[in-house]
Amino acid sequence: MALLTTARLTVRDWSPDDATEALTVYGAPEVTRWLSPAMTQINDEQAMRTTLESWLGLRDALIPPLGRWAIVRTSDQQVVGGLSLRYLPPDEEDIEIGWQLAPGAWGNGYATEAARALAGWAFSIGAHELVAVVRVNNERGAGTAKRIGMQWVGETDKYYETHLNVYRLWPSDLTAAEAADTLKL
Secondary structure: OEEEEOOOEEEEEOOHHHHHHHHHHHOOHHHHOOOOOOOOOOOOHHHHHHHHHHHHHHHOOOOOOOEEEEEEEOOOOEEEEEEEEEEOOOOOOOEEEEEEEOHHHOOOOHHHHHHHHHHHHHHHOOOOOEEEEEEOOOHHHHHHHHHHOOEEEEEEOOOOOOOEEEEEEOHHHHHHHHHHHHHHO
16 A cells, blocks of 8 residues: 655555565665665565565554655556665664665665655654764765755764764755755756
8 A cells, every 4th residue: 555656656565575676675785785783785585575574563563654665666666665764773762764775776866756755744744853864975875865855964973873974854844855846847
């Protein structure tokens, strides 16, 4: 079932049947190198299926807007990535927005489009602020955060015991980013 739809994408719950396509995301070293220690590379389809089943098992215990979803390209129903909203350790106070795309889907604006839609939904049901944490040398991740409309707020070692750049998004930032996109058209 679709949580959200955009012009080109559907954001929906994961299914164990997505394991093959999900592995193109979470099994790709060029993606997972930026996710550790929160998540490590998944090496085979069965392990990916088990991970998806675990995420689905946790779904009912999560209070919206928290969760994990697949990003599906509408034109061919291909899973091209994943999104998440979850509490950041260690205090579980800040809600992290995360996005991961299969390398073959990079450069199309899918992460920005899907993450903006997810952020808009999260704000519409009561989230006040979203945070993204990006490794210092992850230029692609930092670029996506900025295109979403997020503002860089500094560096920290607070989350995951790793040195990270922190980006913040408020509802007004999301509106400003969408308005800027409209002006570019």
